Amino acid sequence: MRKKVLIVEDEFIVASNLRQVLQRSGYEVSGIATSAEEAEENLQRDRPDIVLLDIRLQGERSGIDIARKLKSQHISFVYLSANSNQKILEEAKLTYPDGFLVKPFRKKDLLIMLDIAWSRHAQSLETRTEREILLQRQLTEISNAHSDSRQKLLQIAEIMQSCIPFDLITAGLRPLNTGQFNDEGYLRVGFNEYQFIGEKALLTITNLKKTALSVILANSHVDINTIIYNNGATSEKPNVPSLQKTLIETFNIQSYLVFPVLLSNGLSFHYFFYSRQRNMYNSNHVALLDHLRLSLAAVAEKMIYGDDPAISRPGQINPERGTQDGTVNYPEFRSIIGNHHLLLGALDLAAQVAFYNTSVLILGESGTGKEKLARAIHLLSPRKKAPYVTVNCAAIPPTLIESELFGHEKGAFTGATERRKGKFEQAEGGTIFLDEVGELSPDMQVKILRFLQEKEIQCIGGNSLIKVNVRVVAATNRNLEKEVADGKFRLDLYYRLNVFPITLPSLRERKSDIKELAVYFAEKFCQEFNKPFHGILPSMMEDMMGYDWPGNIRELENVIEQSAILNDGKSKLALKRKLGGQPATSAPKVIKTLEDVKTAQAETEREYIISILKQTEGRIRGTNGAAHLMNIKPTTLESKMIKLKIRREDL
Numbered sequence: 001m002r003k004k005v006l007i008v009e010d011e012f013i014v015a016s017n018l019r020q021v022l023q024r025s026g027y028e029v030s031g032i033a034t035s036a037e038e039a040e041e042n043l044q045r046d047r048p049d050i051v052l053l054d055i056r057l058q059g060e061r062s063g064i065d066i067a068r069k070l071k072s073q074h075i076s077f078v079y080l081s082a083n084s085n086q087k088i089l090e091e092a093k094l095t096y097p098d099g100f101l102v103k104p105f106r107k108k109d110l111l112i113m114l115d116i117a118w119s120r121h122a123q124s125l126e127t128r129t130e131r132e133i134l135l136q137r138q139l140t141e142i143s144n145a146h147s148d149s150r151q152k153l154l155q156i157a158e159i160m161q162s163c164i165p166f167d168l169i170t171a172g173l174r175p176l177n178t179g180q181f182n183d184e185g186y187l188r189v190g191f192n193e194y195q196f197i198g199e200k201a202l203l204t205i206t207n208l209k210k211t212a213l214s215v216i217l218a219n220s221h222v223d224i225n226t227i228i229y230n231n232g233a234t235s236e237k238p239n240v241p242s243l244q245k246t247l248i249e250t251f252n253i254q255s256y257l258v259f260p261v262l263l264s265n266g267l268s269f270h271y272f273f274y275s276r277q278r279n280m281y282n283s284n285h286v287a288l289l290d291h292l293r294l295s296l297a298a299v300a301e302k303m304i305y306g307d308d309p310a311i312s313r314p315g316q317i318n319p320e321r322g323t324q325d326g327t328v329n330y331p332e333f334r335s336i337i338g339n340h341h342l343l344l345g346a347l348d349l350a351a352q353v354a355f356y357n358t359s360v361l362i363l364g365e366s367g368t369g370k371e372k373l374a375r376a377i378h379l380l381s382p383r384k385k386a387p388y389v390t391v392n393c394a395a396i397p398p399t400l401i402e403s404e405l406f407g408h409e410k411g412a413f414t415g416a417t418e419r420r421k422g423k424f425e426q427a428e429g430g431t432i433f434l435d436e437v438g439e440l441s442p443d444m445q446v447k448i449l450r451f452l453q454e455k456e457i458q459c460i461g462g463n464s465l466i467k468v469n470v471r472v473v474a475a476t477n478r479n480l481e482k483e484v485a486d487g488k489f490r491l492d493l494y495y496r497l498n499v500f501p502i503t504l505p506s507l508r509e510r511k512s513d514i515k516e517l518a519v520y521f522a523e524k525f526c527q528e529f530n531k532p533f534h535g536i537l538p539s540m541m542e543d544m545m546g547y548d549w550p551g552n553i554r555e556l557e558n559v560i561e562q563s564a565i566l567n568d569g570k571s572k573l574a575l576k577r578k579l580g581g582q583p584a585t586s587a588p589k590v591i592k593t594l595e596d597v598k599t600a601q602a603e604t605e606r607e608y609i610i611s612i613l614k615q616t617e618g619r620i621r622g623t624n625g626a627a628h629l630m631n632i633k634p635t636t637l638e639s640k641m642i643k644l645k646i647r648r649e650d651l
């Protein structure tokens with residue numbers, strides 16, 4: 001069937017040119033609109049499959065306004081713009097287009113982009129439908145389970161988190177006419193970890209008396225329809241305390257979504273999703289809830305009237321803390337430490353996409369845990385038993401990368417004495433992790449693009465194409481949009497890879513996680529070096545909290561490793577040199593990059609080990625040997641000496 005395209009473009013010549021190209025290439029053009037108003041009329045008259053959308057239009061409204069509408073109606077769209085500057089790309093990105101074309105573009109670019117847009121859109125529809133079916137099934141299971149309302153709400157929280165992210169979820173009957181807080185809620189305190197919030201907890205956290213809470217409840221506004229409040233707004237009367245305002249202030253809420261469902265006896269039951277992020281909720285969330293309305297109403301009915309609320313399945317859930325035994329659902333995330341909401345948001349997305357074959361692009365500064373997350377996605381996916389192969393695109397010389405990725409035939413070049421499988425073939429059935437994908441040469445970008453489109457590769461010297469079944473997870477610490485705007489990264493590859501982006505926060509954006517990470521690494525290294533761990537000096541913790549961590553978690557890990565090495569096994573870990581700087585004793589050098597940080601750390605470690613070896617006159621083993629004094633295994637010390645190039649002549 002011919003796909004229908006609506007052209008929204010205010011330049012007459014460009015629009016009619018587009019029409020001609022599209023019609024000659026087998027598309028049907030459903031109309032040309034020059035303003036947002038005309039576009040809306042066209043959309044009502046004849047629903048297109050894809051919209052080509054100029055950003056700047058005649059009249060007051062822009063293409064970006066139309067984009068929001070298209071998104072809510074699940075219509076695919078590709079932006080056209082004469083301006084590829086970063087600001088426009090950033091703004092456009094927020095509407096999640098299926099493609100972006102920079103004018104002037106060639107006919108070929110247009111057709112490729114339409115192709116990509118359609119496949120991205122189809123994939124997201126498929127993913128959405130599968131997700132809805134899965135959620136419906138899970139809600140039915142929750143509804144049928146012999147569990148009480150607390151347990152049911154906890155399970156709803158767990159399954160909804162990745163689709164409708166929240167920091168607090170509450171639910172209860174409306175209107176609030178009992179003077180008592182009968183809602184139940186869960187505050188998110190970790191990935192898949194929730195703390196129950198009932199009346200008792202609310203009174204404790206808010207420091208309110210029961211009578212004061214009753215007054216607040218009596219004054220509270222009740223929304224009758226589904227509604228989204230963004231950026232701290234509410235419908236409450238100014239200067240009158242209310243339940244919503246109390247929750248917003250207590251839990252630092254920025255946005256919330258109210259979703260009422262009608263019970264069979266005519267009463268209304270409300271689900272509330274609260275987030276600490278601004279502008280968290282949008283029409284996609286509402287659309288999903290609408291699709292789940294009946295299932296959510298069925299669970300609500302069971303929550304209120306239950307089968308037998310006293311019955312609970314033993315050992316399944318601990319209602320006080322609200323955690324299931326450990327993070328049983330996601331053991332793959334266990335080694336990913338931290339509870340900051342930006343990290344949890346990224347983990348939610350990972351859990352959501354892992355199940356599908358969709359390509360994933362992980363963005364984030366160096367050392368933020370991109371590789372770790374990529375591995376977790378693989379382990380969470382149905383491909384977990386097949387290979388997980390990583391390729392660092394920046395570390396392989398350009399002359400070798402093609403053979404490394406795609407392999408070569410025997411005799412393909414001098415030295416190719418036998419056929420060698422490339423990384424793609426090695427990853428058959430599993431996942432390939434393309435780290436630092438922004439470093440790929442233009443030639444390699446074309447080849448990766450071909451794989452993403454055709455799922456086929458060609459090894460060097462081979463005549464035929466080989467079909468491979470591999471999922472791609474890529475990562476970069478570069479701003480790929482800027483690379484695209486600068487002409488260094490292919491726009492079509494960017495769109496192919498960027499089907500599902502996940503951004504990992506820098507460590508300075510999630511400083512509240514520093515303590516937990518530091519203790520995690522300290523325990524790990526002390527165990528590795530066979531030293532007892534006595535804690536971290538408060539002054540070290542303070543310095544770490546005040547530092548900006550340009551090298552992110554990797555730098556923190558290195559700092560802790562070094563402190564553990566230099567620790568005598570009897571006292572708390574301490575910093576032996578200024579963070580990001582030099583040892584106090586040596587002349588300060590300028591530290592600009594992560595490499596400088598690493599060099600400085602290695603130098604300190606080297607100096608320390610040499611000083612101990614000098615004390616023991618070079619003796620490594622035995623009582624009062626250097627390893628004994630440093631409280632580490634002699635073999636660990638020896639490998640450190642090799643790594644740090646410490647020779648006899650240095651002593």
Ligand SMILES: Nc1ncnc2c1ncn2[C@@H]1O[C@H](COP(=O)(O)OP(=O)(O)OP(=O)(O)O)[C@@H](O)[C@H]1O
Pocket residue numbers: 335336337338364365366367368369370371372373435475477517553554557
């Ligand atoms: N949340 C976390 N919890 C525990 N360890 C972590 C976490 N995130 C990262 N790490 C550790 O920090 C180090 C750096 O992580 P990783 O290699 O995944 O980062 P990256 O973003 O891929 O870095 P690069 O961009 O330089 O390749 C690794 O040793 C990893 O195990």
